[in-house]
Amino acid sequence: MITLFRKIRQKLLSQNRVTRYLIYALGEILLVVIGILIALQLNIQKELADEKKETEQLLIGVQSDLKLEAKRIDFLIGYYGDITDGIQKILLNYQGKEVNTNQELGEYFLNTFEFRKFSKFNTSYQTLYGSGLLQEIEDKKLSEEIITHYSMQYLEWSLEIYQQRAGTFDFNNTPQFDPLDKLQAGTYYQSIPNFRLELEDNFRTDFKEFIKEPEVLNFLVDLLHQSELVFTNLNTYKESNLTLSNQVQKYLEQ
Template sequence: MIAIFRKIRQKLLAQNRGPQYLSYALGEILLVVIGILIALQLNIQKEENKEKKVTAQLLIGIQADLKLEAERIDFLQAYYGDITDGIQQILLTYQGIENNTNQELGQAFLNTFEFRKFSKFNTNYQTLYGSGFLQEIEDKELSEEIVTYYSKQFLEWSLEIYQQKASAFDFNGVPQFDPLDKLQRGENYQSIPNFRLDVGGHYTTDFKELIKESQVLNFLVDLLHQSELVFSNLKTYKETNLTLSNRIQKYLDQ
């Protein structure tokens, strides 16, 4: 092709046809420019397609993270649901409405100290946000929802407050409570996330007498309110989690 253009130029020059040569040269330059622009456009489209694929993969990764979070939330809902029910049973026994055994009261009381935490699985979100691919999401409402979801911390804060309240109980200030009850646990006890204290059926503490102490009673009532807040926040987080996952799937299906 270049050889053909060269021959045409040489022929025009040989025939001393300057204006025609100039027009031809300008046309040739224009064709070259158009070719460069087309090549650039193709390259841009290629990069955009590549970025869209990466963005889609990161969104799929976020969906997987949301699924893991949902499973953790399910566990925490059952966990703090047991705590809330246990505290309610202790208070109902104190009021004479229920008549739980000392074993049941002891286990419910010790469960209140076994708090659990929650943290988002945000590796894919951090990559999406840090790489700038978040801006490649055409649905801007979806990108805002993703940022909002990972920015909210109300569940984490409520769990942190629960931990602080549960850890603040002063065993030394309650002489009826024998610390050995909390220490006499199974040989297989390990500090792993989903393990709960189980001290067996023998307590030296009379928990029906223990809960008559104003300090213990106030502690349990305060902790009940916080556990109910945690349970409510877990429910809200689960709903938001599922909504966001469905929104991402809808966007990917487009």
Template sequence: MLRFFRSLRQKLLAENRIARYLAYALGEIFLVVIGILIALQVNIRKEEATEKTATEQLLTGIQADLKLEKDRLDFLVEYYSTITDGIQQILLNHQGKENNTNQELGHYFLSTFEFRKFSKFSTNYQTLYGSGLLQEIEDKKLPEELITYYSKQFLEWSLEIYQQKAGAFNFNNAPEFHPLDKLQTGAAYTSIPNFRLAVSEEYKTDFKEFIKDPAVVNFLVDLLHQSELVFANLKAYQESNLALSNQIQQYLDE
């Protein structure tokens, strides 16, 4: 084919047909340009298809991360709901509106020192964000929702504050609390400040007397407010987690 075009050019030059030669040359250049443009378009479409596949894979990974977070959030909702209910029971006993056993009161009280943390599973999101593919998503609302969700920290902060408040109680200033109730931390059990619930033993502390101390009552009221805030934040995270997961699924189904 190349030999044919070369022969044609030489023939036109030999016959001194300059006008036709120039027209032919321009036509040949035009064809080359068209060929390059087609090749570029094919390459662009290949890159777009590759990017789309990579984006969809990362979004699917984010969905899996959100599912793990949902399971954690479900656990924490139940966990902090139990703690909140326990503190309320202690305060109701203090007000004479409930009459729990000493063992129940001890369990409620020491449970207030337990805490569980939460952190997002953000590896796939960080990869999507760092690769620049986030801005290539056609639905422009989805990148905004992703950035908003992974930028939220109010639940994490409220859990940290709960931990700080729970660890701030000074047992040295609470003479009614019996030292034998400060059990050693178990190998598979984490709490602050290093307590383990006496599940199979009777508490030595008389908690009905213990909770009469104004410092103890103030501590519990303060912790109750924080636990309620944690619980509200957990519910808010559950809602945003579900909404984002559904939005991703809708995008993938389109």
């Protein structure tokens, strides 16, 4: 093809047809420009297709992360639900509306000092956001919903507050509390260092009397309010998680 074009140019020059030569040269340049534009357009289309494919893969990753979050949320709902139920049973025992063994009361009480944190599964989101591909999602409402979901911190904050509230209880101010048999006898504990040790069948502390202490009651009521807030936030977050997961699925199916 190049050889053919060269022969045509040489023929026009040899015939001293300058005007036709210039027109031909312009036409040749135009063809080259059109070829470059077509190549650029094809390259742009390929890049867009690659970006779309990568974005979809990352959205699939986000959906997988959301499913992992949902499993964690279900675990925490059961976990903090048990803690809340335990506190309520202690208070019902204090009010004489329910009767539990000393062992049960002890377990309910010590369980309140344990907590589980929650962290978002956001690896795919971080990649999506950091690469700038989040802005390439055609459904702008979806991209905004994704950003909003991963920006929410209310659940993490409520769990941190629960941890702080649980850590404020001072066993030194409750002389009726007796360190458990599996702990070092006579040690002056600021708090119990481990609540999951293998305990004997019976606690040495009389929890039926222990829970009558005003400080203990105030602590439990305050912790009950906080655990209920945690429980509520867990359910709210679960709904948000499910909604976003459905939105991502709908977008991928388009």
